[in-house]
Amino acid sequence: MSFELDLLLRGADVYTMDPSRPRARTLGVWHGRVVGLDEQVAGLEAARTVDLTGATVLPGFHDAHVHTTSYGVAATQLELSDAGSTAEILERVARHAEGLSDGAWVIGVGYLDRSAPGRHPTCAELDRAGGGRPVWLTHRSGHMCAVSSAVLRLLPDPLPAGAVGYVHRDDAGAPTGLLEEAAMELVKEVVGPGSVAQMVAAIDVATAQYVTEGTTSITEAGIGCPGVDHSPLEIAAWQAAARSGQARTRAHLMVYNELFHDLPHHPDDPGRFGLDLGLHTGMGDDRVRVSAMKVWLDGAGTAGHAATGDDDSELVDDPVRLHRHVVEAHRSGWQVAAHAMGDRAVDVLLDALEAAGPTEEVRRRRHRVEHGGLIRPDQVPRLRRLGVVVAIQPVFIGEFGDALAEHFGAERVDWSIRAASLIDAGVVVAGSSDRPVAPGAPLLGVQAMLERRTASASTYGAEERLDVLTALRCWTRDAAYAAGVEHEVGTLASRRLADLVVLDADPTAVATTAIADIGVRATLVGGQAVHDPEALFGPAPSQTPTQEQP
Structure with missing residues (x-):
């Protein structure tokens, strides 16, 4: 009986990243x-042969830091990212309400906050726009929000000590409606969790x-957090989505550190802190896997809350x-x-x-720095010696680079969002x-790694620019390495997924x-097309995914 492949791709320009x-x-x-x-597959027959002449094939992209449920839930909420002023924000709130x-x-x-530096909607404005309803608007940074008086009344009184400093107040001492960091978490606890x-x-x-953009695996940067976009049963949700075929990518799930606690343990056991039953990084399979403990050390750089210098206040x-x-x-x-x-x-x-x-x-263990908004030259050898991976967001340069430069200072831009x-x-x-x-979109991120241009067209750390292949490696092989799965994904080689x-x-x-404008013709996960608008791979094999919920 002759051996037959399931799929044979011919005529493509394949970059294996190996x-x-x-x-x-x-x-x-x-x-x-x-x-x-x-030559390793020369002469072999296949159930399906696809001629990809003129196309380029890469390992599927791995987004090493993304908030999937937040993104998905936001699709059902009032989208404000393109609102050009505070007045427009308030108009949209009123129409939605x-x-x-x-x-x-x-x-x-x-x-x-486009209208003026620091100009956020006030609670009084949101009271009027929302007709007295609870109004909760999350800032693009994810580290601050504007709320109405109805929301402020739901917060605990007195506020926890760690949240007091994050409630903005006017000259008379009254809350303005702007909350940051720990105070914002209180709102999430009131309104959440999602089901x-x-x-x-x-x-x-x-x-x-994700799959329309070529992403085949992701690292979810914090599950079990407060808010409608998270749940204490979030691993169960990912497992259910994988079973039903609704999780189209592979997922590596970071767990919010506030869920961790001291564990009863034998004196000989090194593990005494974490989740019940000693669960830790690596639990799961190639579809859904427990990843790192996610811990927030400081706040958002764009909001001026990156911890810099010798100051612990941020x-x-x-x-x-x-x-x-x-x-x-x-x-x-x-x-970590x-x-x-x-x-x-x-x-x-x-x-x-x-x-x-x-x-x-x-x-x-491949511990990780998430963001690396500012890394001093003396810290680089320590990162290397300890094997720490740095997960950067190059699109931040175009989106927030001007604000980061103002916060960090022009003399330190070369230390910011470092790459090369x-x-x-x-x-x-x-x-x-x-x-x-x-x-x-990963290709937008690749382009940003090459250009490093802010919205004002300023160069942001010219010496940190990468060449194309190195940037592509960051989104494939090296992102897989950061997740500890480079032996499974990130390269196209024998025995890899x-x-x-x-x-x-x-x-x-x-x-x-032009890199960001390159079209994604198809995306395959485990050899099956999960995005195939041109039907390059024909009809998918008959599947009946299970729909049961945990």
Whole structure:
């Protein structure tokens, strides 16, 4: 009986991202995995052969830092990212509120304070626009919100000590309606959580968009957080979405550190901090997997809350408690992913990792800096020595670069959202979007890594520009490495999962300004087309996904 492949791709320009064999023209797939390239599959028959002459094939993109349920839930809420002024925001709130029942929440997302520096809608304005309803508008940064008086009345009285400083007040001491960081979390606790069904629907909406852009796997940057876009049952939601086919991408789930707690343990057990039953990084399968512990060390750089210099005031918590969470999570088997916009926050992480245990064990865990808004030159050798990965969001440069430059100072822009200097020093850099905070298409992120231009057309750290192939590697092989799955995805080689994207042009052969406009002709996960508008791969095999809920 002759051996038959499931799928054979011919005539494509294949960039494998495998340094031992960087290019190919033919690729074979069997049982969801790549079985060989070119001569390795020569002479083999296939159930389906597809001629991709003129197309470019890459490993599927991996977005190393994204908020899928937040993005999916936002699709059902009032979208404000394109509102050009505070007046327009208020007009949209009023129109949206007219269609709601009395007492229903008006929830809007993505607004920017464009009218003037620091000009946010006030609670009095939102009272009028919302007709007295609870109004909650989340800023584009995700680290602040504007609320109406009805929402302020729902907050605990007195406020927790850690939230008091994040409630903005006018000259008379009255709340303006602008809340940040810990105070914003109080609103999320009042309005949330979402249901498992809502989370599954959000995953469906979000991942349906991801695959149109060539994304085949993601790292979800914080599950179990407060708010309507999260749930204490969020892992169950991802499992349900995977079973039903509504999670179109593979997912690696970071768990919010506030869910962690001390565990009863035997004196001989190193793991005494984490989730019940000792669950830690790596639990799951190739569709849904538990990833890192996500810990916020500081706030948003665009809001001026990146922890910089020697000042601990912008850290989100007591530095001693943050230090302990990092150390104990490492010792309990967790990878740690630390939101660190400022260099002081990076110091907190590095100091904790140096205290956590033997350097080789720290290196094996591949702990992560999320964002790396500001990394000093003296921190780069420490990152390399400890094996810390830096997950950057290059589209931030175009979206927020001017604000970040103002906050950090022009003299420190070269240390901000670093890429080339980190890679040259031996630090792995993973590409990501932080969607919905910024646009999420990977090719847009690749272009931003090459251009590094702000909205005002200023160059943002010219020496940190990358070449095309290096940028593509950040979004494929190196993003997979950051998730600890480079042996499964991120390269196209024998025995790897057949996750790939078919592009209608070669990113290395077009003008830099045209990379983001390259079309995605098809996206495959496990050798099956999950995005195929041209029907290149024909009808999908008959499948009957299970629909049961946990």
